[in-house]
Amino acid sequence: xxxxxxxxxxxxxxxxxxxxxxxxxxxxxxxxxxxxxxGADRILPMWIADMDFPSPPAVIEALESRARHGIFGYSRPAxxxxxxxxxxxxxxxxxxxxxxxxxMTPGVVPTVNMLVQxxxxxxxxxxVQRPVYYxxxxxxxxxxGAVVSNSLRYENGRYCMDFDDLARKAADPAVKMAIxxxxxxxxxxxxxxxxxxxxxxxxxxxDVLVVSDEVHCDLIYEGQIFTTFANISDEFAQKSIVCTxxxxxxxxxxxxxxxxxxxxxxxxxxxxxxxxxxxxxxxNAFGIVATEAAYNHGEAWLxxxxxxxxxxxxxxxxxxxxxxxxxxxxxPEGTYLVWVxxxxxxxxxxxRKELFMGQAKLFLDEGELFGPEGAGFERFNIACPHxxxxxxxxRIRTAVTMRER
Ligand SMILES: Cc1ncc(COP(=O)(O)O)c(C=O)c1O
Numbered sequence: 001x002x003x004x005x006x007x008x009x010x011x012x013x014x015x016x017x018x019x020x021x022x023x024x025x026x027x028x029x030x031x032x033x034x035x036x037x038x039g040a041d042r043i044l045p046m047w048i049a050d051m052d053f054p055s056p057p058a059v060i061e062a063l064e065s066r067a068r069h070g071i072f073g074y075s076r077p078a079x080x081x082x083x084x085x086x087x088x089x090x091x092x093x094x095x096x097x098x099x100x101x102x103x104m105t106p107g108v109v110p111t112v113n114m115l116v117q118x119x120x121x122x123x124x125x126x127x128v129q130r131p132v133y134y135x136x137x138x139x140x141x142x143x144x145g146a147v148v149s150n151s152l153r154y155e156n157g158r159y160c161m162d163f164d165d166l167a168r169k170a171a172d173p174a175v176k177m178a179i180x181x182x183x184x185x186x187x188x189x190x191x192x193x194x195x196x197x198x199x200x201x202x203x204x205x206x207d208v209l210v211v212s213d214e215v216h217c218d219l220i221y222e223g224q225i226f227t228t229f230a231n232i233s234d235e236f237a238q239k240s241i242v243c244t245x246x247x248x249x250x251x252x253x254x255x256x257x258x259x260x261x262x263x264x265x266x267x268x269x270x271x272x273x274x275x276x277x278x279x280x281x282x283x284n285a286f287g288i289v290a291t292e293a294a295y296n297h298g299e300a301w302l303x304x305x306x307x308x309x310x311x312x313x314x315x316x317x318x319x320x321x322x323x324x325x326x327x328x329x330x331x332p333e334g335t336y337l338v339w340v341x342x343x344x345x346x347x348x349x350x351x352r353k354e355l356f357m358g359q360a361k362l363f364l365d366e367g368e369l370f371g372p373e374g375a376g377f378e379r380f381n382i383a384c385p386h387x388x389x390x391x392x393x394x395r396i397r398t399a400v401t402m403r404e405r
Contacts, residue, residue, distance in 0.1 A: 103261075150166045181213050230261065
């Protein structure tokens with residue numbers, strides 16, 4: 001079966017956070033006014049992490065069939081749902097999990113918030129590795145915790161973990177949890193088994209609970225191997241919480257469905273109690289159906305989508321090398337996010353915004369959002385039709401050339 005990722009599908013009228021927005025003074029205005037300026041002035045949104053591709057046909061058919069039934073009452077997943085998740089985890093990551101270990105939640109970000117509520121007392125600390133996915137910061141702070149960064153080292157165009165710093169910081173008895181972003185958003189590293197082992201060992205020695213956010217784990221580039229944290233050892237599995245979801249993999253973020261894998265019953269029961277206190281019982285009727293269809297029938301689509309994203313990436317590499325050598329791209333090993341070092345432009349955050357949004361009319365995620373370590377960088381989402389990426393790069397080229405004149 002072939003899939004058409006080239007088509008620019010309009011997302012107008014779909015309540016898309018990515019495409020339907022208002023900009024005031026180059027600020028994104030949140031609120032309930034979706035669409036007054038759809039893709040305002042065709043500002044190309046390459047920020048939030050969803051794809052501009054329709055989900056796999058099998059998912060769309062399953063949702064159509066469910067919608068035609070017409071009754072959307074309270075729902076919960078059946079055996080077949082759990083089998084689909086268990087088989088996916090076994091087939092793709094070689095991990096054997098049990099049904100009881102799976103806690104279904106309405107998203108990884110809500111889960112990280114609930115995990116902080118559950119395992120971190122007010123004033124206690126949570127480790128993150130900046131530059132990193134910024135909703136982690138709010139999840140920690142809004143629930144009374146303090147952020148501690150074991151910042152990644154950036155050397156010779158590559159990011160790596162700083163284990164000496166990690167060992168020092170994890171030794172602080174106030175550090176109760178570490179959020180591992182694996183693969184790492186925004187820098188695109190797929191951590192090796194050796195790196196994960198060292199990370200996990202330090203956390204284990206210091207009794208720090210590891211939350212491994214593996215939401216991007218199906219988006220792995222050719223030649224890379226993804227290792228799920230819990231597969232390193234049984235000890236790691238017992239002292240960790242692995243967050244997975246079909247949302248990035250199959251472009252289902254709006255269905256708010258994720259699966260949190262927790263082998264340890266004590267840890268699981270505590271999270272479940274928090275979920276109950278929030279009254280979050282049952283699941284999204286469409287999320288159940290879509291997840292099952294995606295995991296059972298979506299593999300060929302995923303392979304094709306990944307090949308397309310990697311072709312987009314190679315195009316971007318060649319384009320920047322030829323036309324915009326000031327922009328240095330950090331080669332991603334996974335995800336559809338590309339982290340670009342723009343420091344050679346010599347612009348501060350405000351001037352970069354003027355260049356990318358004001359002149360080139362692109363909506364990117366500016367590096368500063370991911371922590372001070374991201375200053376001077378921009379994150380591009382390249383899960384879009386090739387035509388959009390080509391247009392975006394062409395606009396940057398024009399804007400940079402005009403500026404340099
Ligand atoms: C690392 C990471 N975790 C979580 C999420 C969002 O997860 P969810 O939509 O399930 O809340 C994202 C989305 O970009 C992400 O990059």
